[in-house]
Amino acid sequence: MKKLMLCLVALGLLNACATDAYTGESKVSKTAWGTGIGAAVGAGLGAIVGGEKGALIGAGIGGAAGAATGGYMDIQERKLREKLAGTGVQVARDGDNIRLIMPNSITFDTNNDVMKTTANAALDSVAIVANEYDKTKLQIVGHTDSSGNDKINIPLSQRRAMTVANYLAMRGVAANRLHAVGVGASQPIASNATAEGKAQNRRVEIILINAQ
Numbered sequence: 001m002k003k004l005m006l007c008l009v010a011l012g013l014l015n016a017c018a019t020d021a022y023t024g025e026s027k028v029s030k031t032a033w034g035t036g037i038g039a040a041v042g043a044g045l046g047a048i049v050g051g052e053k054g055a056l057i058g059a060g061i062g063g064a065a066g067a068a069t070g071g072y073m074d075i076q077e078r079k080l081r082e083k084l085a086g087t088g089v090q091v092a093r094d095g096d097n098i099r100l101i102m103p104n105s106i107t108f109d110t111n112n113d114v115m116k117t118t119a120n121a122a123l124d125s126v127a128i129v130a131n132e133y134d135k136t137k138l139q140i141v142g143h144t145d146s147s148g149n150d151k152i153n154i155p156l157s158q159r160r161a162m163t164v165a166n167y168l169a170m171r172g173v174a175a176n177r178l179h180a181v182g183v184g185a186s187q188p189i190a191s192n193a194t195a196e197g198k199a200q201n202r203r204v205e206i207i208l209i210n211a212q
Contacts, residue, residue: 017090028193046071070210073096073210076098083125084122087102097209098207098208099207101203107160115163119178135210136167137178138178138207138208139180139181139207140181141207143187144201145188155182156182157184161180164180164204164206
């Protein structure tokens with residue numbers, strides 16, 4: 001039975017390796033990981049219920065479920081990369097979730113929560129993909145640099161996050177899928193000791209969360 005389960009996982013990952021079009025590296029796709037893990041879990045449950053035959057059936061069901069989860073986010077990631085190319089928005093993958101990092105250079109002026117029109121095109125593209133794949137939740141997180149203090153930075157970051165969330169809602173994204181929060185300067189991605197680092201830390205992130 002152990003050999004059977006190992007074979008099932010290997011089968012799920014056999015065709016997993018592919019070349020990333022953006023980095024040129026060979027890697028295992030999220031869909032393939034989902035398929036392999038789903039197959040392993042399905043095989044284990046199937047074995048408990050029905051021995052070796054049950055393991056085979058369970059692997060098929062689990063593999064299909066894993067592929068569906070991974071593939072659903074893979075497609076969104078690919079579409080977002082295509083639509084957001086050249087906008088200044090960085091697309092990053094974080095497990096099953098997708099992070100869209102929007103710098104302040106295209107979103108908000110310093111100490112301001114009125115969104116620049118330069119963000120409109122990018123957010124329009126995000127809304128198009130979000131409306132097409134409506135099983136995801138969107139968490140909008142506002143960030144500041146370390147200038148000032150929490151009394152200023154946290155409310156400012158919250159207002160910025162709400163501004164972005166409201167824009168997406170006006171573009172048709174259901175309000176119950178949107179959650180806005182401001183964290184001030186508590187989650188830097190660069191050093192606040194330099195102007196360049198502070199500029200990177202002033203950002204809004206949209207995290208697309210797999211809610212299937």
